[in-house]
Amino acid sequence: xxxxxxxLCWCGSNISSAVDLDxxxxxxxxxxxxxxxxxxxxxCSDPGQExxxxxxxxxxxxxxxxxxxxxxxxxxxFRRAVGSVxxxxxxxxxxxxREQCSWVHPDKVTSTxxxxxxxxxxxxxxxxxxPLEPSYVxxxxxxxxxxxxxxxxxxxxxxxDSGYEVVLVEREPTIGGRMAQxxxxxxxxxxxxxxxxxxxxxxxQDPRIRLLTYAEVESLSGYIGNFEARIRMKARSVDLxxxxxxxxxWNKCPYRSPGEFDLGLxxxxxxxxxxxxxxPNKPVLDRATCAYFQKDGKCQVCKKxxxxxxxxxEQQDEILEERFGAVVVATGFDLWDHGRYGEYGAGQHPxxxxxxxxxxxxxxxGPTDGKIKRPSDGKLPERVVFIQCVxxxxxxxxxxxxxxxxCMYTAKHAILLKEKIPSSQSYVFYIDVRxxxxxxxxxxxxxxxxxxxxxxxxxxxxxxxxxxxxVVVGEDTLLGQKVEVEADLVVLATAVVSxxxxxxxxxxxxxxxxxxxxxxxxxxxxxxxxTNTAGIFLAGACQGPKDIPDTVAQAGAAAAKVxxxxxxxxxxxxxxxxxxxxxxxAGCEWCRPICPYKAIEMEAVTERVGSGQxxxxxxKVNPSLCHGCGACSVACRSGAMNLLGFSNExxxxxxxxxxx
Amino acid sequence: MKLAYYPGCSSHGSxxxxxxxxxxxxxxxxxxxxxxxxxxxxxxxxxxGADHRLAMYLPGRNLAVAAGMGxxxxxxxxxxxxxxxxxxxxxxxxxxxxxxxxxxxxxxxYNDVGKPRSLLEVVVGDVGLEAVAAQVRRPLKGLKAAxxxxxxxxxxxxxxRFDDPENPRSMDDLLQALGAQPVRWGFxxxxxxxxxxxxxxxxxxxxxxxxxxxASAAGAECVVTACPMCQxxxxxxxxxxxxxxxxxxxxxxxxxxxLSPRELGIPMHLGEPLELLxxxxxxxAGEEGQG
Numbered sequence: 049x050x051x052x053x054x055x056l057c058w059c060g061s062n063i064s065s066a067v068d069l070d071x072x073x074x075x076x077x078x079x080x081x082x083x084x085x086x087x088x089x090x091x092c093s094d095p096g097q098e099x100x101x102x103x104x105x106x107x108x109x110x111x112x113x114x115x116x117x118x119x120x121x122x123x124x125x126f127r128r129a130v131g132s133v134x135x136x137x138x139x140x141x142x143x144x145x146r147e148q149c150s151w152v153h154p155d156k157v158t159s160t161x162x163x164x165x166x167x168x169x170x171x172x173x174x175x176x177x178x179p180l181e182p183s184y185v186x187x188x189x190x191x192x193x194x195x196x197x198x199x200x201x202x203x204x205x206x207x208x209d210s211g212y213e214v215v216l217v218e219r220e221p222t223i224g225g226r227m228a229q230x231x232x233x234x235x236x237x238x239x240x241x242x243x244x245x246x247x248x249x250x251x252x253q254d255p256r257i258r259l260l261t262y263a264e265v266e267s268l269s270g271y272i273g274n275f276e277a278r279i280r281m282k283a284r285s286v287d288l289x290x291x292x293x294x295x296x297x298w299n300k301c302p303y304r305s306p307g308e309f310d311l312g313l314x315x316x317x318x319x320x321x322x323x324x325x326x327x328p329n330k331p332v333l334d335r336a337t338c339a340y341f342q343k344d345g346k347c348q349v350c351k352k353x354x355x356x357x358x359x360x361x362e363q364q365d366e367i368l369e370e371r372f373g374a375v376v377v378a379t380g381f382d383l384w385d386h387g388r389y390g391e392y393g394a395g396q397h398p399x400x401x402x403x404x405x406x407x408x409x410x411x412x413x414g415p416t417d418g419k420i421k422r423p424s425d426g427k428l429p430e431r432v433v434f435i436q437c438v439x440x441x442x443x444x445x446x447x448x449x450x451x452x453x454x455c456m457y458t459a460k461h462a463i464l465l466k467e468k469i470p471s472s473q474s475y476v477f478y479i480d481v482r483x484x485x486x487x488x489x490x491x492x493x494x495x496x497x498x499x500x501x502x503x504x505x506x507x508x509x510x511x512x513x514x515x516x517x518x519v520v521v522g523e524d525t526l527l528g529q530k531v532e533v534e535a536d537l538v539v540l541a542t543a544v545v546s547x548x549x550x551x552x553x554x555x556x557x558x559x560x561x562x563x564x565x566x567x568x569x570x571x572x573x574x575x576x577x578x579t580n581t582a583g584i585f586l587a588g589a590c591q592g593p594k595d596i597p598d599t600v601a602q603a604g605a606a607a608a609k610v611x612x613x614x615x616x617x618x619x620x621x622x623x624x625x626x627x628x629x630x631x632x633x634a635g636c637e638w639c640r641p642i643c644p645y646k647a648i649e650m651e652a653v654t655e656r657v658g659s660g661q662x663x664x665x666x667x668k669v670n671p672s673l674c675h676g677c678g679a680c681s682v683a684c685r686s687g688a689m690n691l692l693g694f695s696n697e698x699x700x701x702x703x704x705x706x707x708x
Numbered sequence: 709m710k711l712a713y714y715p716g717c718s719s720h721g722s723x724x725x726x727x728x729x730x731x732x733x734x735x736x737x738x739x740x741x742x743x744x745x746x747x748x749x750x751x752x753x754x755x756x757g758a759d760h761r762l763a764m765y766l767p768g769r770n771l772a773v774a775a776g777m778g779x780x781x782x783x784x785x786x787x788x789x790x791x792x793x794x795x796x797x798x799x800x801x802x803x804x805x806x807x808x809x810x811x812x813x814x815x816x817x818y819n820d821v822g823k824p825r826s827l828l829e830v831v832v833g834d835v836g837l838e839a840v841a842a843q844v845r846r847p848l849k850g851l852k853a854a855x856x857x858x859x860x861x862x863x864x865x866x867x868x869r870f871d872d873p874e875n876p877r878s879m880d881d882l883l884q885a886l887g888a889q890p891v892r893w894g895f896x897x898x899x900x901x902x903x904x905x906x907x908x909x910x911x912x913x914x915x916x917x918x919x920x921x922x923a924s925a926a927g928a929e930c931v932v933t934a935c936p937m938c939q940x941x942x943x944x945x946x947x948x949x950x951x952x953x954x955x956x957x958x959x960x961x962x963x964x965x966x967l968s969p970r971e972l973g974i975p976m977h978l979g980e981p982l983e984l985l986x987x988x989x990x991x992x993a994g995e996e997g998q999g
Contacts (some may be wrong), residue, residue: 390876391873393894394874508899510894512893512895514922
């Protein structure tokens with residue numbers, strides 16, 4: 049015997065002023081199975097919940113309908129209230145008569161019948177509610193961090209510091225990422241290496257962090273608490289256990305080629321350390337530029353000089369299979385290629401460089417030892433033009449968004465230029481100066497007032513060489529005049545873009561990304577570090593352009609989410625998941641590709657048919673992976689898939705109550 | 709390959725030399741050019757400032773007539789005609805109801821003839837650089853040339869849909885195929901100021917001067933165009949100090965193919981272009997002194 053109690057909430061005056069609740073109560077009392085109807089001013093308050101609890105006991109209610117605000121607001125509250133007096137929490141339904149009624153209808157005449165409909169619909173569903181129990185899964189308390197820039201390093205350190213094991217996978221031969229390439233940082237001008245390298249060393253030495261450099265995640269399967277990763281360790285040709293990092297090999301290696309870390313502005317050997325503070329402080333042999341691999345198979349100088357015998361030409365890629373409970377993705381960003389700006393010389397003028405190249409020229413550990421020598425002839429530039437928004441905020445050729453960091457680092461570059469070459473003059477072409485951040489506006493003001501950077505509001509239309517200098521032609525939109533600036537060096541603030549393989553990474557790991565290849569957070573405000581896949585979190589510029597403070601903050605947040613997960617021993621999963629009626633399942637597998645969470649697998653079952661045994665395949669839902677979205681129930685042609693808590697029978701009952 | 713040929717008014721006047729070299733080079737490349745019968749003015753430089761419909765109907769009529777010829781498309785040597793024909797083609801492609809409107813206005817049924825092409829586009833894109841190189845009899849060895857595209861052939865890019873609007877390469881590649889040495893320079897797509905040539909000559913003199921200065925600074929010995937306005941402007945609005953010859957790309961292609969300057973109309977240029985060719989040993993004994 050179903051005994052339904054209906055509770056109508058006034059929500060102060062939010063509902064009561066716009067809905068005639070007495071009339072709703074009167075009509076609700078006439079519905080089948082309804083044995084009790086009650087009103088209260090604030091049902092969510094403690095005394096409000098108490099009225100519900102009391103009524104359940106007094107009237108022996110076994111189904112409850114709360115007519116109040118959205119279930120997004122208080123479903124948990126009322127499930128808990130109902131559960132506290134021994135009723136299964138899933139025998140409670142909510143009729144949303146606030147957001148879907150009193151707030152949107154103009155007067156009581158319109159809204160009251162709607163409220164009656166909503167309550168009747170909820171009662172019809174409640175009558176068909178069945179008790180549901182959550183299931184539990186264990187948690188592998190190890191974290192995988194993908195990407196070893198400042199975001200990945202920070203997340204790994206925070207997780208390890210909380211006592212959990214971390215595997216940090218980095219595809220380059222060293223951790224450090226983009227921040228290692230920078231000279232100084234805004235707005236404090238502290239040296240990037242000086243604040244980064246201690247963290248790199250810490251990550252390298254922490255016994256709970258395992259560094260896998262020169263490695264890439266090949267695939268990720270499983271689900272929150274229980275991921276399985278395949279990691280490819282690329283052949284480094286150096287045995288890291290034997291190598292002491294003495295440097296004999298790269299000192300003696302006779303072959304030089306443009307170095308990746310210096311963006312081709314400097315040279316490196318075929319066996320090399322990307323930069324002196326690299327972690328691990330051990331070299332990698334680049335087979336593409338090594339004479340042994342590319343030419344004659346002879347050379348072998350590095351092998352001959354290596355005392356510990358660490359050089360291994362035979363080394364092969366290796367695949368590791370590891371289990372993890374959570375994943376932090378921190379794969380960073382790239383810069384837009386200004387070769388697509390034909391009017392700026394299509395990337396062909398040696399003295400038209402990107403801002404990251406300028407960082408390497410300013411850096412004390414860069415290819416010019418920190419002397420700003422222009423690439424064409426090594427001359428110290430006296431007149432430097434900085435151009436903002438190259439590729440950013442350009443829907444025609446680049447990307448529509450703002451890259452966020454360029455205004456600030458350009459102000460920094462203007463300051464560093466003036467400090468290194470006091471007789472120099474900088475010119476900055478800009479659209480707007482966006483200096484929103486603590487101490488940012490002050491920093492930008494310093495660049496203009498103290499360091500004399502000349503800011504010109506307008507776009508540059510052309511850069512062309514004249515003699516050994518460059519002519520920058522643009523418009524000063526404040527004066528409404530064409531301007532021409534003769535420069536020795538032009539620095540382009542090229543857009544921050546996603547890694548070229550970001551979509552493939554997102555597909556491999558199983559979460560979504562936006563039209564620009566940036567990884568998508570689960571909610572832009574309320575879940576900024578979560579992905580839409582439980583157990584995978586985001587940190588740093590792989591999610592969108594970000595400066596160092598924001599990146600570090602986000603990495604800390606991602607780590608906190610991981611630690612919060614690991615603090616539990618078991619994960620309670622929502623019981624509102626899909627269930628298969630095996631007898632009805634035809635094994636057509638229609639549901640399997642439709643499931644966005646890879647929660648459906650096929651299993652073999654044997655059945656007795658007549659006197660014999662028949663083996664067949666049916667669908668099986670993994671409740672830990674299922675999000676209860678219902679896509680499979682809709683798709684199933686034999687009606688074998690049913691979503692618990694929103695079963696086909698319940699939905700039909702609701703439709704009937706509403707429409708018939 | 710048979711194409712409808714829209715010569716445009718310059719070809720009958722200031723750029724008769726261009727028309728001559730265009731036809732000669734097309735012949736050498738086995739391109740059959742058939743004049744659009746009773747073609748009319750494309751409306752360049754005046755119609756689009758006066759009346760939008762007129763600016764579409766004038767080139768639109770030419771497109772309609774060209775489509776009726778049943779050829780493999782329509783080609784024009786003139787960059788301004790090219791721009792106007794493409795504007796109209798783009799406008800018509802946006803909305804099929806405009807086909808009926810145009811047909812009624814000009815009295816010729818409109819059918820799509822395909823995207824109007826410039827002669828440069830046809831030579832580089834359809835004929836292809838390999839076929840061009842195969843015709844070369846006397847490579848333009850050691851000739852440093854600045855390929856000058858101007859504005860009308862490339863912009864607006866969504867209408868022209870030809871080459872990179874800021875850093876075009878097609879003419880440079882063609883010059884290379886002819887054995888010449890294209891220089892890298894910054895004024896490939898600068899405006900020469902042709903539309904102000906009569907009303908504000910002093911302004912155009914500056915624009916032209918900048919273009920020629922930049923070409924010289926880049927080491928060019930000549931400028932190469934694919935536009936009658938650019939060619940005329942660069943020759944007529946220059947100051948005394950500028951001596952760079954200004955060729956049509958068809959002039960240099962013709963010379964490389966072994967045609968004589970006279971067949972190509974080169975002596976009709978205002979400058980002294982033959983001097984340079986002579987200096988490079990690109991003229992046979994008999995062709996000497998024909999300037």
